Amino acid sequence: MEKIILASASPRRQELLHQIGVQFDQQVAEIDETPRENEPPEAYVTRLAVEKARAVKARLGDDEAPVLGADTAVVVDEEILGKPRDEAHAAAMLRQLSGREHRVLSAVALVGRHEACRVSESRVWFRTLSEDEIAAYWRSGEPAGKAGGYAVQGMGAIFIEQLQGSHSGVMGLPVFETAQLLQEFGIRLPGNRYDS
Numbered sequence: 001m002e003k004i005i006l007a008s009a010s011p012r013r014q015e016l017l018h019q020i021g022v023q024f025d026q027q028v029a030e031i032d033e034t035p036r037e038n039e040p041p042e043a044y045v046t047r048l049a050v051e052k053a054r055a056v057k058a059r060l061g062d063d064e065a066p067v068l069g070a071d072t073a074v075v076v077d078e079e080i081l082g083k084p085r086d087e088a089h090a091a092a093m094l095r096q097l098s099g100r101e102h103r104v105l106s107a108v109a110l111v112g113r114h115e116a117c118r119v120s121e122s123r124v125w126f127r128t129l130s131e132d133e134i135a136a137y138w139r140s141g142e143p144a145g146k147a148g149g150y151a152v153q154g155m156g157a158i159f160i161e162q163l164q165g166s167h168s169g170v171m172g173l174p175v176f177e178t179a180q181l182l183q184e185f186g187i188r189l190p191g192n193r194y195d196s
């Protein structure tokens with residue numbers, strides 16, 4: 001199977017690519033993740049996924065392997081919640097998400113001889129969170145480094161009443177859209193070996 005390059009430092013993205021049998025090397029993309037003024041969330045995650053993949057592609061020069069980049073954002077009231085800076089920031093995010101619905105947008109981009117990108121959108125319903133729970137959750141160490149300050153794949157799952165969309169997308173890499181992109185680039189997955 002053809003190898004690809006994952007332009008990400010995220011262990012979750014690594015795990016999800018492994019899950020579908022993709023062989024890859026990992027490289028870290030350093031880009032400015034500041035949203036542009038009035039940038040719509042869909043445009044933001046798309047731009048970042050593409051920029052991460054392009055940054056690694058440019059560094060590798062004429063390496064033939066396609067580069068995969070991804071970006072995930074939690075969106076509430078059309079505001080993009082990134083990763084928490086500190087405890088106060090994480091607590092403010094979780095208070096904002098408490099007792100209501102939010103969206104999670106996850107973009108995946110592949111940059112090779114051509115470029116393509118797909119976005120997955122999920123809706124997540126949180127039950128009401130108490131101040132004690134928010135403080136305890138921060139102390140667990142889980143919110144740090146996670147968009148919106150929670151992890152669906154971890155203890156954060158106990159806050160989620162309902163999820164509509166893509167569990168892998170909320171985690172950081174929408175597997176369905178990723179497989180579609182890889183197929184579009186002619187990269188076969190083990191699960192697709194009976195394709196004509």
Ligand SMILES: Cc1cn([C@H]2C[C@H](O)[C@@H](COP(=O)(O)OP(=O)(O)OP(=O)(O)O)O2)c(=O)[nH]c1=O
Pocket residue numbers: 007008009010012013028029033052070071072073074083104145146147148150151152153156170171172
């Ligand atoms: C909402 C949510 C986010 N996250 C994570 C996924 C992403 O790693 C992170 C969002 O930040 P990103 O900027 O998308 O990714 P990253 O900085 O971790 O990795 P890289 O840029 O190197 O690819 O939040 C979870 O793990 N679980 C969740 O439930």
